[in-house]
Amino acid sequence: MEAGAEFAGAWPLSGLPRLGESLRESGGEVGFRLAFARDLEGRGTLRGEIAARLVLTCQRCLGALTWDVKAPLELALISGLDEARLLPEELDPLLVSEASIRVLDLIEDELLLALPQIAMHEPGECVPPGPEVIAEGGEPVATGAPNPFAILGALARGGKG
Ligand SMILES: [Zn+2]
Numbered sequence: 001m002e003a004g005a006e007f008a009g010a011w012p013l014s015g016l017p018r019l020g021e022s023l024r025e026s027g028g029e030v031g032f033r034l035a036f037a038r039d040l041e042g043r044g045t046l047r048g049e050i051a052a053r054l055v056l057t058c059q060r061c062l063g064a065l066t067w068d069v070k071a072p073l074e075l076a077l078i079s080g081l082d083e084a085r086l087l088p089e090e091l092d093p094l095l096v097s098e099a100s101i102r103v104l105d106l107i108e109d110e111l112l113l114a115l116p117q118i119a120m121h122e123p124g125e126c127v128p129p130g131p132e133v134i135a136e137g138g139e140p141v142a143t144g145a146p147n148p149f150a151i152l153g154a155l156a157r158g159g160k161g
Pocket residue numbers: 058059060061062063120121125126127
């Protein structure tokens with residue numbers, strides 16, 4: 001690879017099984033853009049960024065929650081595992097011999113790290129589904145719609161000054 005070489009692409013989220021367990025919908029893809037360079041110590045590095053729009057399940061309203069991820073990816077190409085120990089912390093080791101397989105693994109790792117501990121809409125944006133809502137179709141309705149009760153809350157606060 002030449003210094004300055006760049007490669008970009010996208011990979012379907014459905015092809016990332018570990019991430020898939022956390023997703024509500026497996027459609028969409030993760031985009032990546034990486035540039036090859038040599039650092040001051042002569043190491044080959046791949047640096048760039050990944051971006052994906054994930055659809056998670058809100059743990060409060062059980063509706064769909066869109067989660068945008070944009071994360072840096074900084075990899076060092078190494079030819080042996082002992083080299084990994086010498087890397088600065090911000091660089092993830094990537095064995096040259098298995099680079100093409102492992103890159104996806106590392107991208108998946110980054111996406112997993114970017115997941116919220118508990119997926120949830122912003123406070124006030126949703127409420128737990130009431131029994132009558134669930135009864136209608138087994139699925140909570142009005143996901144993503146403004147919470148009608150938020151207006152009541154605002155009015156109540158305004159009334160108290
Ligand atoms: Zn919610």
